[in-house]
Amino acid sequence: MREKSFLVNLKEGQNIPPLIIKVERKTYKKYNRLIKEINPMHLSKIYVQKLGYDDVLVAGNFLYSYIPKWIIDWIGAENVETIKNVNVKFENPVYPDDEIIINGKIVKIEKDNNLKTIDCEFNVRKPDAERVFSGNIKLVFSI
């Protein structure tokens, strides 16, 4: 359980603790089996190489999963219902076994009656700084 001071102490410009993820090929294969993936973009190296990619692409569906996880790590699972909007734009391919780092910060805090709205933005990069996706998140807390 997060302390009440967590919400009180939030400041505009404050960084959210980063999350480093190694997208293991084995894990990604398991995910594809779980969701019964059929898109060759995520399964066939021969197919994607014909389209100019180095390897199968890790699906946006799977990459997206890490954004709420990253936020939940920060706000606590008990505050999961404060996640109201997540917008994400996939910009560059992520391949199996790539490492990605999610960084983000609070851009705006608004108080309205009993609600506190926290707008955050994030970007996800590979260790060489290539941005692979980015977006923003809105959290709404009752106060």
Place this chain on the structure above:
Amino acid sequence: MIKKMKLDPVKVERLNYLLQRNIEEIGITEIKPDEVEIGKFCELIEDTNFEGKIVHPGYIMSFTNPIVQQILTKGGPELFSGLVKAFIHVGSEVEYIKPILINKNYKLKVGLSEPVEKSGKKGSFCCISFIFSVLDENNDICVIDNHNCFYKL
């Protein structure tokens, strides 16, 4: 209405028609989030701190993925391995309105955006978004995902 299309308009019209037709034929889908499946998902993304009766918000697109596949493959290979050379999910705008609960019944409704031409590093694509709405038993919307997709024709 097709806007600013440099792509073959006949192919774009056909794509739009086939997607719309398949969505209508599939209709509204019944879904029931399964505890075991969502547990496996949390394990894969190493979310050890998340447990409970609410479906992990990161799971929403894994939820809708089988429907995307049904839409793309229904009616044989004309759409997915014929007309569409590649299909890429390029972004999403997700709105969480009410939590989705494990082992409860929900309905998944799909809509489509108008086709728009977009250019990327790999050339011109047709962009058509799936608009997913997850509704509860009272037909209240719980989650909306504007799932933006590029189609290489």
